[in-house]
Amino acid sequence: MxxxxxxxxxxxxxxxxxxxxxxxxxxxxxxxxxxxxxxxxxxxxxxNLSARSLAGSRSFVIAVVADATLTLEHWRSEFGTDYLARIQLGVTPPCRAAGYHVLIELIDRDPALMRPQVNALLAALRPDGVILTPPSADDPLMLDLLDHAATPFVRLGPEQPDGPGLRLALDEAAAAAGMVGHLVALGHERIGLIEGAPEYGSSLARRRGFEAALREHRLEPAGIAVGDYTYDSGLRAGAALLGGRFRPTAIFASNDDMALGCMAAANALGLAVPADLSIAGFDDSAGARFASPSLTSVRQPLVELAAAAAEALIWPNGTPDAGRLGTIDRPGFVLVPRNSTAAPPRRHW
Amino acid sequence: MxxxxxxxxxxxxxxxxxxxxxxxxxxxxxxxxxxxxxxxxxxxxxxNLSARSLAGSRSFVIAVVADATLTLEHWRSEFGTDYLARIQLGVTPPCRAAGYHVLIELIDRDPALMRPQVNALLAALRPDGVILTPPSADDPLMLDLLDHAATPFVRLGPEQPDGPGLRLALDEAAAAAGMVGHLVALGHERIGLIEGAPEYGSSLARRRGFEAALREHRLEPAGIAVGDYTYDSGLRAGAALLGGRFRPTAIFASNDDMALGCMAAANALGLAVPADLSIAGFDDSAGARFASPSLTSVRQPLVELAAAAAEALIWPNGTPDAGRLGTIDRPGFVLVPRNSTAAPPRRHW
DNA sequence: CTGAAAGCGCTTACAG
DNA sequence: CTGAAAGCGCTTACAG
The missing domain is CATH 1.10.260.40 (lambda repressor-like DNA-binding domains)
Structure with missing residues (x-):
């Protein structure tokens, strides 16, 4: 050499x-x-990177931290596989351009495992920056370990609005409100909500956006059911919302899995989607694209967010062309209308 | 520290x-x-990894090389995204267990770009091993650069049966033959083939397996049409195969995309799948799972292959428990029967 | 504008 | 069984 x-x-x-x-x-x-x-x-x-890293203050390594169990499960199920791929898509190009290398590091959630794993990661690699994906982005021990090591880090879509590290937040409330706007524009006035697990901040933000948008349009919620982000919970919640006499003409579910469950509930009741009932989800997952009818959903700007995170870590004192980061600092969600939403049926009660 | x-x-x-x-x-x-x-x-x-790497002969880094354009495209399309995720799923656990780190390195196919990129990769990281995914696994320049640098490397599913590096081959012919066996077992005697692009070794191997299996069952091909692994080519090939008088009762396509195209062609002709026509694909892609009807396909054992590759690089002188590698040296394909294949219709001509 | 010296945190020979 | 010395290939102060 x-x-x-x-x-x-x-x-x-x-x-x-x-x-x-x-x-x-x-x-x-x-x-x-x-x-x-x-x-x-x-x-x-x-x-030689090792020599540079050992002698100097830069390692040219960016570590993306992902929850070990969740990630392995996602990879295995080949269903929610999207998430990390979107992150990789966002992180990789700016890193390549700057001569940085990206490491996907799986970390266990159990504190007894997390502590040595994170410490080993930081000591072994001395990454120039760490990108935390949820739920790591809000894990107190994780934040504490990184903060103490004085390693620069970015939290993607954190649920807590404060704490250490650079936070790249997603405006989930606005996204949910946008979806309500879509349904209202189609003519719906009776819109129900299937909420996600209340212990997640995302779930609360989406509900907040839902309610704010309804208020703005001077509408009342046509029922709110609580799920836990799983298909089964969506099935149950859908059945509950649709079982009453004055059922909603549209249901907004806090994620796609629950929306698909709700769709199954509608089918079981003999309701046609979207003729009798419009259903909208959240996440724009693979399931949304392949469902029948395909599911209207809203897409998180993960790619842009991850790219912004990488650039913030590579250029701590401002991107070479600093203007760009500013524009994607709080990138917008994208509403993806598909075949599960349409105008409400004509009233016949 | x-x-x-x-x-x-x-x-x-x-x-x-x-x-x-x-x-x-x-x-x-x-x-x-x-x-x-x-x-x-x-x-x-x-x-500190940098110090270990600089002073010693090990870097504790395994680099997975993927084609830059293809990978970015796959990530963007969120459709073929499976492939690299499966590789990551296979490679990550053994690497984690052994204290190794995995780097996904995107390399351009253009020799003028590939040469400096690979040289920089080897010089900068001095990886203990490189895992080549297709098409890199058969790229002459790539093989030459790695061979010259004396970096241990594994080629996943190479099309060339020889050349440098450890080759972990897939028995595509056997997988294709297995799919024919599935169709024959259902009662089919007139089975057509949609071949992939002839310039790919995989395509030839799959055709070889198709023909061998038919011979074994004393059957003749009920037509062979040539596609290029795209949906559109499958649509055209399907129309061609189904346009004749004695059309096949089953069609085996060399990949899922073409099989889905063929399904569209069948629909256009008013043929019901699988009542009038059985269709089988290859790859077990996301599209196969979500298609309607869902597509019978065959799954490459990529996870096992990638795991074997990682273990071979981590333990060049035999895995700690050496027996295991032997058993997954040539892991088998898995046939995934779904709703697009069934018994042939009763004859009525 | 350029360079000589020291040192980053380890492993590799080598000596005992 | 244990250790002192040298060196891996760079960057960091510092000097000129």
Whole structure:
């Protein structure tokens, strides 16, 4: 392997000068710089990351932390697999462009496991930055460990509005409100909600958005049922909402899995979707795209969020073209209308 | 950060002894070993990977090489996203268990880009091993660069039966033959084939398996149409196969996308699947699971293959329990029967 | 604008 | 069974 000494010798300068050129430091004569670069290129020189990391303050490594159990489950089920892939899609291009490497690190939630795993990660890799995906983004021990190690980190879609680290928040309330707006625009006036597990912040935010939007349109909720983000809970909640006399003409579920469960409940009751009942979900999961009818949903801007996180960690003092980060600081959700929502049926009661 | 010096000082030994204990080298008194481990644990010591890599011969890094364009496309489409996720699922657990880190490295196919990218990867990271996914697994330049750098590498599902590196092959012919066996068992005697792009080795292997299985059952192909692995080509090929007078009662497509295209062609002709026509695919993609009717397909054992690759790189001289690798050396495909295949219609011509 | 020295935290020979 | 010395390939102060 060719080292910095080889380049220095060939170029007739000291290794320090080569180092300056490679790191784009100032105070190098332009001709020297060009010459060194030419020699490095000719020799096929590429700096050794371990040496750089050991001697300097940068490792050129960004670690993406994901919950071990959840991630392995997602990969195995090949269903919710989207999430991490979207993160990778967002993180990878800016990292590649800046010569950074991305490490997906699976960390267990159990504190007795998490503590040594995170400490080993930080000590072994000394990553220049860590990106926390939910639920790690709100784990007190995780935040504490990173904070103590003084490792820069970004929390993707945190549920807590404060705490350490850079937070890249998602405006879930606005997204939920947007979905209500979509249903109202179709003509619906009786809209029910299937709420997610109340212990999740996302679930509360989505309910908040739902209620605010209804108020704005001077409507009352046509029933609220509580689920836990699973298909089965959506099935039960759907049955409950649709069992009454004045059933809603549209139901907004806090995630796609529950929306699909609700769709099954509607089918069981002989209701056609969307002719008799409109159903909307949240997440734009694979299931939403492949369902029959396909499910109207709202897509989290995860790719943009992850890209912003990577750029914030790579360029702590502002992106090269700083304007961009600002514009994607709080990227918007995207409403994806599909075949499960339509105008309400004409009244016949 | 606590270093090996801190541990050595606290334990009252030299750093070399600490190093021996940590690397599980022989020639350490049992009491010394226990004491050092206790001190290391108490201090929360974790070795710095950069220092280990720089000083020693191991980096504890496994790089998974994937084609840049294809991977970004897959991630963006959120459709073929399965592939890399399956690889990650296979590679991650053995690496975690052995203290290795996994890096997904996107490499461009263009030689002018590939050469510096691969060289930089090898020089910067000095990975202990590289896992090549298709099509990199058969790229001559890629193989040459890795071979020259003397980096151990594994080729997943290579199409060429020889060349450098450890090859973990898939028996695609056997998988195709198995699918034909499934159709024959259902009662089909007139089975057509939609072949994939002939420039892919996989396509040839699958056709070979198809023909061998038919021969074994003393049947003739009921038509062979050539596609290129795309939905559209499957649509066209299906129309061609089904347009004749003595149409097949079952069609085996060399991948799921073409099978789904063929299904559309059948629908367009008013043929019900599977009542009038059985259709089988290959890959067990997400589309197969969500299609209507769901598509019978065959699943590549990618997870097992990737796990075997990781273990081969982590334990070059045999897995700790060496028996296991042998058993997954050539893991079998899994036939996944779904609703697109059934008994043939009763003859009525 | 350029360079000589020291040191990052380990492992590799080598010596005892 | 244990340790002192050298060195991996860079960057960090510091000097000129």
């Amino acid at each position: 060719v080292t910095i000494y080889d380049v220095a010798a060939q170029a007739g300068v000291s290794i320090k000068t080569v180092s300056r050129v490679l790191n784009q430091e100032p105070n190098v004569r332009e001709t020297t710089r060009a010459h060194v670069l030419a020699v490095a290129d000719r020799l096929g020189y590429h700096p | 606590v270093t090996i010096y801190d541990v050595a000082a606290q334990a009252g030994v030299s750093i070399k002894t600490v190093s021996r204990v940590l690397n599980q080298e022989p020639n350490v008194r049992e009491t010394t070993r226990a004491h050092v481990l206790a001190v290391a644990d108490r201090l929360g010591y974790h070795p």
